Amino acid sequence: MKIHSAVFALSLLVGLFLAGCQNSINTLENANQQARTNYILDRRVITDGALNRRLALLSVNLYPGGEAGSLAVEVTAQNVRTGFWAQLWSGFSGDNPYHVDYKFTWKDDHGMTVETPLSVWRTMVIIPGETVYFKAAAPNDRCKDFVLNLKESN
Amino acid sequence: MLHKRHFLYAGVLALALLPGCTSTTPSRYVDASDTTAAVINKGRMSSADWVIISQEAAQAMLTAPLFQEYLTAYKIDAEKIMKESEASGEALTTREKMTYMKPLLMLSVIQNNTGEHIDSKLMTERLREVLFNSGKVRFTTYAAGEGQSFDEATAYARELQNDPNVNQRTVMKKGKVNAYDLSLAGVIIKQTARDGRANEISYMFSLTLTDNNTGEGVWAYTKELKRQHTQGGFGW
Numbered sequence A: 001m002k003i004h005s006a007v008f009a010l011s012l013l014v015g016l017f018l019a020g021c022q023n024s025i026n027t028l029e030n031a032n033q034q035a036r037t038n039y040i041l042d043r044r045v046i047t048d049g050a051l052n053r054r055l056a057l058l059s060v061n062l063y064p065g066g067e068a069g070s071l072a073v074e075v076t077a078q079n080v081r082t083g084f085w086a087q088l089w090s091g092f093s094g095d096n097p098y099h100v101d102y103k104f105t106w107k108d109d110h111g112m113t114v115e116t117p118l119s120v121w122r123t124m125v126i127i128p129g130e131t132v133y134f135k136a137a138a139p140n141d142r143c144k145d146f147v148l149n150l151k152e153s154n
Numbered sequence B: 001m002l003h004k005r006h007f008l009y010a011g012v013l014a015l016a017l018l019p020g021c022t023s024t025t026p027s028r029y030v031d032a033s034d035t036t037a038a039v040i041n042k043g044r045m046s047s048a049d050w051v052i053i054s055q056e057a058a059q060a061m062l063t064a065p066l067f068q069e070y071l072t073a074y075k076i077d078a079e080k081i082m083k084e085s086e087a088s089g090e091a092l093t094t095r096e097k098m099t100y101m102k103p104l105l106m107l108s109v110i111q112n113n114t115g116e117h118i119d120s121k122l123m124t125e126r127l128r129e130v131l132f133n134s135g136k137v138r139f140t141t142y143a144a145g146e147g148q149s150f151d152e153a154t155a156y157a158r159e160l161q162n163d164p165n166v167n168q169r170t171v172m173k174k175g176k177v178n179a180y181d182l183s184l185a186g187v188i189i190k191q192t193a194r195d196g197r198a199n200e201i202s203y204m205f206s207l208t209l210t211d212n213n214t215g216e217g218v219w220a221y222t223k224e225l226k227r228q229h230t231q232g233g234f235g236w
Helices: A002-020 A047-053 A086-092 B002-022 B049-061 B065-087 B094-100 B121-133 B153-162
Strands: A055-063 A073-080 A096-110 A124-125 A131-138 A143-152 B105-112 B180-197 B196-213 B216-230
Touching: A002 B121, A047 A055, A047 A143, A096 A131, A124 A131, A124 B105, A124 B121, A131 A143, A131 B049, B049 B065, B049 B121, B065 B216, B105 B121
Parallel strands: B105 B180
Antiparallel strands: A055 A073, A073 A131, A096 A124, A096 A143, B180 B196, B196 B216
């Protein structure tokens, strides 16, 4: 009975210690947002459920371009793998911090993809709880649509 | 007897491992724009570094509000000048009208302060492609900074007027090459740091787009690419 209690107490201590070692991001922003954002609806194809659960895609902001600049898109995402067990598992699996590869592809007004040095696979390192922004500018004014590919880094 | 058997096992194991050690994978094409799978030089600039900095710099330039302001002002001024020219009786061709609406870019000098033998055209050629295809600027190949590509054919085409074999009606006229409005210059600086087996290498890219009419910058960009690696205990 005493041994069980000791093991339980030790486990609790280790758990509290590990919980203290969590390295996640806290966030603060002004409550009354002043920016004239242009959040748009998106269409998603999910083939990696784990990536979808870990990296929450929160919003897609499309800057329409025109006289003041090129068409640009910004996808806001957050690493939501923040709980104790989630981070413990991420630590074991080597996913803390989380490495995500991404690439933007642009399509012109005929729906054809545009070859450009702007479309490259890049890696983003994301700490648990961190909000990140995948951002891209359209290569020219004829571009109307975009595709964002995301995958876990190898 | 036991020793002989051990030697036999060791020999078989060595033979089994040997093909794995000596085999090489065939050379195959990979996606040059995939920086996540690229082979990176530990202590030197790599192909992926150029891809990344070109993409980020081009994206920054396309979305820079001050550069957009310059382009808008340039267009307004160009329209005004063309109206005045036409009012004074000067006939402008359609091609001239189209080109006068966009500033002419010249690739100037990119200083190499890295100590490495690098070719900055790996960045400037990509930037030029993005800028030109964006429809925001034109570019000249008549003039270029040291280390950048320029085409002597434009100047040589004027010299053909001395060639009796050339139809003189097709020879390019003098005074038709346009002077550039913008120049893209910059510097690349390398820094290294080492602490025990931990190594760090960084490249600082600083680019400036200058309005050559006034000498004032219309866009400035600075980006540092930093990479780290830890040397193995027995590594080289």
